[in-house]
Structure formats: C-alpha cells, structure tokens
Amino acid sequence: MPFTPIHMGPGILIKAILQGSFSLMIFGWAQIVMDLQPLLVILTGEVHLHGFSHTYIGATLLGIFSALSGKHLSELGLKILGVAKEKPINIVWSVAFLSAFIGSYSHVLLDSMMHVDVEPYYPLNTSNHFYGFLSIESLHKLCLYSGLLGAALYYSINWLVQSKNPAKK
Numbered sequence: 716m717p718f719t720p721i722h723m724g725p726g727i728l729i730k731a732i733l734q735g736s737f738s739l740m741i742f743g744w745a746q747i748v749m750d751l752q753p754l755l756v757i758l759t760g761e762v763h764l765h766g767f768s769h770t771y772i773g774a775t776l777l778g779i780f781s782a783l784s785g786k787h788l789s790e791l792g793l794k795i796l797g798v799a800k801e802k803p804i805n806i807v808w809s810v811a812f813l814s815a816f817i818g819s820y821s822h823v824l825l826d827s828m829m830h831v832d833v834e835p836y837y838p839l840n841t842s843n844h845f846y847g848f849l850s851i852e853s854l855h856k857l858c859l860y861s862g863l864l865g866a867a868l869y870y871s872i873n874w875l876v877q878s879k880n881p882a883k884k
C-alpha cells in the first residue's frame with residue numbers, strides 16, 4: 716500500500732519467465748489480501764498502518780490463505796472472462812502456493828523498502844534495514860519497467876511458441 720497495483724509489475728515479469736508454472740491472478744489476489752489490513756486502517760483511522768500483515772510471518776499466513784482461496788477464485792475468474800471456454804482451467808496446488816508466496820513475500824520486501832513503519836521481522840526484531848534501499852521514485856520505475864518488460868517478453872515467447880507449432884494454439 717498505498718498503491719497495490721504497482722506490485723503487479725514484477726508479477727508480470729515473473730509470469731513471462733515461469734509461464735504456466737505461475738498464476739498472475741493468484742499473485743494479484745495475494746496483493747489485494749496483503750493490503751486489506753492497511754486499507755482497514757485507513758478507513759478506521761487506526762495508528763499502525765501496515766502492522767502484522769506486512770511481516771514475513773504475516774505474509775506466510777496470508778500466502779496460505781491467498782493460495783487456498785485464490786485457486787478457486789481464479790478458476791472462476793478465468794471461466795467468467797471466457798479464457799477457459801473450451802475446457803475449464805485447473806490451477807494445480809503447487810502453482811497456487813508458489814504464486815501466492817511469491818506475491819506475499821515480494822509484497823513485504825517492496826513495502827519494507829518504501830514504508831518506515833513496516834517491521835518485516837516482527838516479532839523477532841523490529842528493525843527494517845531495507846527501508847530506503849531504493850528511493851520511492853526508483854521503486855515505482857522498477858515496478859513499472861519490470862511490468863512492461865514482462866509483458867513484452869510474455870507476448871514474444873508466446874508468439875515464438877505459436878509460430879513454431881501453428882497447429883497447437
């Protein structure tokens with residue numbers, strides 16, 4: 716938080732590299748789940764913005780939750796979007812968990828660089844030595860460019876695969 720969609724950039728790049736072994740939908744769902752606590756804090760005016768959700772232990776629990784709930788939600792989403800028109804897409808559990816954990820852990824890492832109140836190692840200690848590792852501007856650029864690079868890679872790889880076996884669409 717405060718800008719959840721910016722986390723999607725690195726996710727698109729990971730999707731381009733891992734292709735079918737990674738679910739961008741579950742990754743995205745994990746970003747939303749991770750920022751539910753800060754959203755609630757903003758709405759209720761509480762003090763501690765990021766709190767337990769933005770720790771590695773919190774990210775582990777929320778990662779498990781995102782995988783368990785995201786698998787079915789994504790399958791439903793793909794059906795509604797018409798992607799799974801011919802045959803229903805079944806996301807295997809290993810892909811669901813991998814995508815959710817990459818999502819929740821990368822979220823803590825990126826947010827700990829950006830927000831001074833994030834305590835990623837809580838309750839072991841309250842330090843955050845990643846804070847300020849990159850400026851907010853560089854972080855935003857990194858997320859944006861990795862998304863653009865990922866999209867270009869994703870479509871080029873798919874185009875190459877399809878042009879090599881035109882029968883297999």
Ligand SMILES: [Zn+2]
Pocket residue numbers: 716717749750753769822826
């Ligand atoms: Zn966040």
